[in-house]
Amino acid sequence: MKNLTLKQLRYFEAVARHGHFGRAAEACAISQPALSMQIKELEETLGTELFERGARHVRLTRFGEDFLPRARDVLRSVEEMGDMARASRDRLGGRLRIGVIPTVAPYLLPTIIGDLTRANPDLDIHVRETLTPRLLQELAEGRLDTAILAVPVALASLAAEPLFDEDFVLVRPRADADKPVPDREKLREMRLLLLEEGHCFRDQALSFCSLESSAPRELLDGSSLSTLVQMVGAGIGVTLIPEMAVPVETRSADVAVARFEGERPKRTIGMVWRRTSPLARQLERIADTVRLSAEGLRNAAAVGGPSPS
Numbered sequence: 215m216k217n218l219t220l221k222q223l224r225y226f227e228a229v230a231r232h233g234h235f236g237r238a239a240e241a242c243a244i245s246q247p248a249l250s251m252q253i254k255e256l257e258e259t260l261g262t263e264l265f266e267r268g269a270r271h272v273r274l275t276r277f278g279e280d281f282l283p284r285a286r287d288v289l290r291s292v293e294e295m296g297d298m299a300r301a302s303r304d305r306l307g308g309r310l311r312i313g314v315i316p317t318v319a320p321y322l323l324p325t326i327i328g329d330l331t332r333a334n335p336d337l338d339i340h341v342r343e344t345l346t347p348r349l350l351q352e353l354a355e356g357r358l359d360t361a362i363l364a365v366p367v368a369l370a371s372l373a374a375e376p377l378f379d380e381d382f383v384l385v386r387p388r389a390d391a392d393k394p395v396p397d398r399e400k401l402r403e404m405r406l407l408l409l410e411e412g413h414c415f416r417d418q419a420l421s422f423c424s425l426e427s428s429a430p431r432e433l434l435d436g437s438s439l440s441t442l443v444q445m446v447g448a449g450i451g452v453t454l455i456p457e458m459a460v461p462v463e464t465r466s467a468d469v470a471v472a473r474f475e476g477e478r479p480k481r482t483i484g485m486v487w488r489r490t491s492p493l494a495r496q497l498e499r500i501a502d503t504v505r506l507s508a509e510g511l512r513n514a515a516a517v518g519g520p521s522p523s
Contacts, residue, residue: 290356307336365484405451
């Protein structure tokens with residue numbers, strides 16, 4: 215198979231990931247005909263088809279399904295060779311691919327990126343914001359170097375460095391600001407607005423309230439924390455949000471913020487990466503920078519943010 219190339223493997227992996235030649239070509243910054251030609255040449259080299267091509271879909275053949283993990287192993291190994299070279303240098307530079315969950319990204323990323331860039335001027339930071347399952351998948355496939363998400367993560371293949379603990383706060387209509395803060399039993403009786411399925415923050419909030427994800431229709435779903443807070447301001451219900459989101463999400467909403475008494479809902483945010491990553495030592499240093507950035511941001515929010523009722 216002397217004609218098999220890394221470029222062909224990258225294009226094959228992209229088509230498998232996107233399930234579409236056009237979207238794969240766009241992601242690879244190449245024309246669709248050129249990508250299709252490379253895939254065709256790869257199939258000719260292998261002597262078998264990798265995809266079933268339909269009018270509206272592209273599916274892996276049985277051989278394609280078996281070939282995909284091997285191709286990803288090769289691509290990940292090539293990436294790690296480059297990481298080894300970068301890790302041998304004292305100063306961290308080059309591309310760093312960071313994944314972040316949506317309930318952290320808008321509030322932490324601007325500060326983190328600024329601090330990391332100042333500490334590592336040669337660093338080229340690429341950010342990916344998506345849900346935890348996708349981040350873990352892309353970490354495993356070598357398409358991300360590290361991710362910032364809620365820990366612990368039950369994957370032995372990943373190293374995890376806790377960054378900080380964070381309370382959840384109650385957001386309710388401003389008219390309810392003087393009412394007693396409900397405990398978890400009272401909260402279960404209220405119309406609770408939560409993020410849609412797939413967000414780990416939703417599961418954490420449900421766990422605090424001892425509710426099942428499939429329960430009562432008084433649980434209403436939103437696509438973002440901003441949407442939830444605006445719905446609360448419109449008098450539709452109440453919601454929980456992470457403390458770091460308060461200054462951003464409540465500044466233009468007619469809502470009141472309250473802290474729970476006694477046992478409080480909380481989460482631990484951490485940074486994870488593959489244990490086999492050649493950049494592990496550098497990522498530990500980056501985790502230290504992120505931790506300090508988050509601490510400064512949270513302290514500033516505590517001083518200058520809206521005062522909980």
